Amino acid sequence: MYRSERREDYQxxxxxxxxxxxxxxxxxxxxxxxxxxxxxxxxxxxxxxxxVFGDGEVVAVNDFSxxxxxxxxxxxxxxxxxxxxxxxRTVAGLEEPTEGRILIxxxxxxxxxxxxxxxxxxxxxxxxxxHKTVRENIGFPLEIRKYPADEVEERVVETAEMLGIGELLxxxxxxxxxxxxxxxxxxxxxxxxxxxxxxxxPLSNLDAKLRIEMRTELxxxxxxxxxxxxxxxxxxxxxxxxxxxVVVMNDGEIQQVAPPEEVYAxxxxxxxxxxIGEPPMNxxxxxATMTEDGVRVTAGGFDLTLPPSVAETxxxxxxxxxxxxxxxxxxxxxxxxxxxxxxxxxxxxxxxxxDVPPADGRSFEARVMVVEPMGAHTDxxxxxxxxxxxxxxxxxxxxxxxxxxxxxxxxxxxxxxxEVHLFDAVSGDNLLV
Amino acid sequence: MSRARFGVDRYRRRQRVWNFVxxxxxxxxxxxxxxFFIITPLVWDLVTSLKTREGVLALTYLPQDxxxxxxxRALFDRGFWQAVxxxxxxxxxxxxxxxxxxxxxxxxxxxxxxxxxxxxFVFVLFTRLFPPIGLVTPYxxxxxxxxxxxxxxxxxxxxxxxxLPLVIxxxxxxxxxxxxxxxxxxxVDGCTKVQxxxxxxxxxxxxxxxxxxxxxxxxxxxxxPVATFLFVGDTSIDWxxxxxxxxxxxxxxxxxxxxFQRYIVVGMTGGxxxx
Numbered sequence: 001m002y003r004s005e006r007r008e009d010y011q012x013x014x015x016x017x018x019x020x021x022x023x024x025x026x027x028x029x030x031x032x033x034x035x036x037x038x039x040x041x042x043x044x045x046x047x048x049x050x051x052v053f054g055d056g057e058v059v060a061v062n063d064f065s066x067x068x069x070x071x072x073x074x075x076x077x078x079x080x081x082x083x084x085x086x087x088x089r090t091v092a093g094l095e096e097p098t099e100g101r102i103l104i105x106x107x108x109x110x111x112x113x114x115x116x117x118x119x120x121x122x123x124x125x126x127x128x129x130x131h132k133t134v135r136e137n138i139g140f141p142l143e144i145r146k147y148p149a150d151e152v153e154e155r156v157v158e159t160a161e162m163l164g165i166g167e168l169l170x171x172x173x174x175x176x177x178x179x180x181x182x183x184x185x186x187x188x189x190x191x192x193x194x195x196x197x198x199x200x201x202p203l204s205n206l207d208a209k210l211r212i213e214m215r216t217e218l219x220x221x222x223x224x225x226x227x228x229x230x231x232x233x234x235x236x237x238x239x240x241x242x243x244x245x246v247v248v249m250n251d252g253e254i255q256q257v258a259p260p261e262e263v264y265a266x267x268x269x270x271x272x273x274x275x276i277g278e279p280p281m282n283x284x285x286x287x288a289t290m291t292e293d294g295v296r297v298t299a300g301g302f303d304l305t306l307p308p309s310v311a312e313t314x315x316x317x318x319x320x321x322x323x324x325x326x327x328x329x330x331x332x333x334x335x336x337x338x339x340x341x342x343x344x345x346x347x348x349x350x351x352x353x354x355d356v357p358p359a360d361g362r363s364f365e366a367r368v369m370v371v372e373p374m375g376a377h378t379d380x381x382x383x384x385x386x387x388x389x390x391x392x393x394x395x396x397x398x399x400x401x402x403x404x405x406x407x408x409x410x411x412x413x414x415x416x417x418x419e420v421h422l423f424d425a426v427s428g429d430n431l432l433v
Numbered sequence: 434m435s436r437a438r439f440g441v442d443r444y445r446r447r448q449r450v451w452n453f454v455x456x457x458x459x460x461x462x463x464x465x466x467x468x469f470f471i472i473t474p475l476v477w478d479l480v481t482s483l484k485t486r487e488g489v490l491a492l493t494y495l496p497q498d499x500x501x502x503x504x505x506r507a508l509f510d511r512g513f514w515q516a517v518x519x520x521x522x523x524x525x526x527x528x529x530x531x532x533x534x535x536x537x538x539x540x541x542x543x544x545x546x547x548x549x550x551x552x553x554f555v556f557v558l559f560t561r562l563f564p565p566i567g568l569v570t571p572y573x574x575x576x577x578x579x580x581x582x583x584x585x586x587x588x589x590x591x592x593x594x595x596x597l598p599l600v601i602x603x604x605x606x607x608x609x610x611x612x613x614x615x616x617x618x619x620x621v622d623g624c625t626k627v628q629x630x631x632x633x634x635x636x637x638x639x640x641x642x643x644x645x646x647x648x649x650x651x652x653x654x655x656x657x658p659v660a661t662f663l664f665v666g667d668t669s670i671d672w673x674x675x676x677x678x679x680x681x682x683x684x685x686x687x688x689x690x691x692x693f694q695r696y697i698v699v700g701m702t703g704g705x706x707x708x
Contacts, residue, residue: 094617114620127618131636141622144632188622198621 040069042106043228044091044196049100051086051252060086062252064100068230073222075231075243079275083252084232088198091230093117105195120189121198124205126181128173128188134160135169138187145192159187162224179210186218190225197229203238215241236276240264248272265419270325270428273421279330279379281421282395286326288314288422296361297422299326300393301384305361306417313432314422324431327421330379333397335405336363336412363414368405369394377401380411475683482677489672503673504681513663513678521685523585527592528650531600534593535649536642539604540630544613554605561598568594600645607641608634643696647689 049064061083068074076084089095091102093114102109109117120141129137136143139156160166163183173181182202189197202218203211215238222229222242233239239246240260248255248263248271256268267273273281284299295306295314304326306314314321367388370381380397387393397413405411422431453459481489482503484496491497507513542554572591573582581587611634619629635642661682664675690697 092617092621094620113625114617115623115625119621121618121621123614123618125612125614127612127614129615129619129633129637131639140619140632144619144623144628188618 042067043070043072043104044068044230045101045103045106046087046091047101047103049087049090049097049102051083051090051095052098059252061090061097064252064254066247066254066257068228070228071226073229073231073242073244074247075233075239075245076247076249077233077236077239077243077275078249078255080234082249084234084247084249085200086252087249088200088230088232091196092119092121092198117196118194119196119198120192120194121200122185122189122202124201126173126185126202126205128181128184130173132172133169134165134171134173134176134184134187137173137184138169138191141188141192155191156187159191162190163187178206179214182206182214186221190221193227195228197225197227199229199231199233201233202231204233204235211235211238218242236278240276246276248275250275266430266433267421268430268433270327270423270430273327273423273430277329279396279398281327281329283423284326284328284395285425286324286422288321288324290315290321293361297324297326297420299384300390301366301387302364303361304364304415304417304420306420310432317431323425325423325425325428327423327430328395328415329419330396330398331377332416332419333380333399333413334416335399335403336414337404338400338402339414362417363412365410365412366397368407368409368411371405371407373401375401378403378405380405382411382413385410478676478679478683482673482680484673486671486673503671503677506671506674507664507677507681513681516659516663517681519585520682523588523592524650524685526585526589527596528646530589530593531596531649532642532646535597535600535645536604536635537630538597538601539606540608540634542601542605543608544616557598557601561595561602565595596649600649603645603648604638604641607638607645610641611637640696643693647693647697650689 045067046064049061050059051061052059064083064087076087078084086095090097091104093109093112093116096111104117104119114121129140132140135153135156138159139152142152142155156169157166160169163186165180165183165187168176168180168184173184176184182205185202199218203214206214219242231238231242239248240263243260245257246260246263247257250271256263256272258266263272263276267276270283274283286297286299288295288297290296290311291305293305294308294311297304297306365385366382367385368380368382372379372381377398378401380399380403381394382397383390383393383395399405399413403411423429424431480495483499483501484491485498485500485502486506488497538557542550576582576587581590615633615637616626616629619633620626624632661675661678664671664678
């Protein structure tokens with residue numbers, strides 16, 4: 001597939017984890033990115049961008065550096081107030097960065113008006129012009145640039161057809177549904193061929209069903225138009241499905257830049273781990289001891305023995321093994337009874353990871369508090385044996401829908417050991433990536 | 434049981450009272466009263482203007498022999514026409530200047546941050562809060578020293594001073610109701626700030642503009658009311674002609690209101706949301 005081919009390209013050079021530390025002169029993306037730029041043209045480059053609001057009280061974006069390649073779809077994701085929208089607005093020219101440079105196609109755009117930057121933007125509120133018809137809305141970017149009327153008309157019709165709103169051209173925005181308004185906003189962006197597409201949470205005003213539909217359409221649209229796009233969202237599902245690479249932000253700083261699969265499977269710190277994935281990753285206070293078989297990780301009510309490969313990593317840390325946090329995604333659990341029956345969901349395909357029946361150190365017993373059948377799978381709210389009365393010990397296990405787990409009874413949960421994460425309890429860094 | 438019962442009864446009683454207050458009869462009675470109070474002087478004016486000069490003193494409700502003679506006297510005999518022309522000129526010029534300056538100023542106050550922006554805005558409003566009577570002497574001094582006393586330009590300047598702050602305030606509030614994303618979208622789509630205002634923001638704020646325009650036109654057409662006093666003579670007052678002049682004076686305002694009715698409602702109810 002087109003999309004996954006492109007992802008492989010990046011894997012060579014572009015995976016880059018930007019540490020949270022301030023003194024980042026030496027660890028910018030530049031080093032790796034320069035190698036990559038031999039292969040791909042850099043479409044947008046942000047270089048140490050910082051944005052401060054007020055009299056220096058609010059640092060919205062701090063030291064944002066990355067390179068975005070021609071045709072790439074980049075998603076900035078993070079909780080509200082993390083600086084993702086501000087970053088986008090500095091690229092658009094709607095805000096001037098306090099520090100740092102922004103280069104579009106190698107040109108420093110400092111001080112340039114939005115109109116000089118050759119970009120198109122889709123706003124969260126769509127920002128359709130209420131006094132203009134759909135035709136006039138879509139055609140406006142060409143009209144204001146003094147394109148001949150017949151060419152404007154031709155391209156408006158073409159664009160509207162592509163987005164399936166050809167029959168709405170004479171309506172006004174107020175007479176359109178949310179989804180239709182969204183399409184008009186997209187049309188107004190794609191009618192020109194700008195260097196960059198910017199999206200500011202364009203789907204957040206749609207209802208859940210429509211949002212998923214439009215997400216798919218955006219994906220198709222991007223494959224067709226193939227333009228460099230920067231997309232801001234707080235919805236991790238959008239980030240995962242749309243992004244060639246995902247930029248996870250928190251408190252104005254980049255946490256991780258990587259393709260979606262990587263962000264999911266190898267989050268660099270506890271923030272990323274908790275933010276990406278639904279339901280969120282379970283975090284347990286834990287400590288580790290070295291054993292002959294590997295590393296024994298003890299969390300509240302259960303022990304897991306991580307394989308020898310992990311042990312080597314752990315041995316190399318030379319740090320306090322008592323102050324760790326263990327992270328296990330709900331979907332990394334399975335009802336051990338089902339594994340015995342040979343029903344193996346994807347994450348357990350590698351039988352070597354798991355004895356059948358699961359041995360100690362790879363599974364543990366827990367009391368089921370709530371069973372939530374979701375159709376394709378079942379979510380269990382559980383507490384490890386010995387912690388049945390401790391509400392804070394409750395966590396979520398997403399198991400196969402064939403489970404016979406019943407609320408109030410005990411279930412044996414197996415863990416996909418290659419999917420667990422160990423975090424430093426203080427810094428939150430993922431120690432296994 | 435009794436306590437709960439009591440609560441329900443009281444609730445029902447209150448509900449009956451409100452049902453009555455909100456009933457169409459009461460609502461219409463109140464509206465009728467309001468209209469009655471507003472329209473009675475106008476009707477009185479109209480009826481009186483149709484009487485003869487002497488008929489006014491006859492103390493009848495309706496004119497004995499209806500005539501348009503009072504209008505003839507008002508419009509042709511006494512130079513009232515000149516006052517109407519002056520009114521139109523002064524009102525148009527003042528309104529034009531006020532809107533031309535007030536609209537962009539309101540936009541700026543609604544959108545842009547600049548040093549002391551709030552202080553400047555409060556100062557603009559403050560000039561309007563000054564009691565106008567306190568301005569009479571300085572005005573007179575300024576007008577005489579610049580040779581503008583008894584000129585239309587002088588009146589226009591005075592009008593602009595009085596109504597510009599109000600228009601800036603009204604327009605600013607309208608602009609605030611228009612999402613800033615519209616300006617931003619326009620600028621990304623290829624507009625300069627001025628073009629974004631002209632092509633997008635201004636057309637959207639047009640109902641607000643019409644409202645402010647109506648208000649300022651109305652307030653600026655001040656020379657007709659003054660002219661009605663032409664009919665106060667040394668020895669007698671020509672009531673019929675004076676009321677005829679008043680009826681004529683109402684006509685432009687009435688036309689403006691009828692024409693811009695929709696926008697006035699929008700303006701009064703504060704905002705363009707949902708447009």
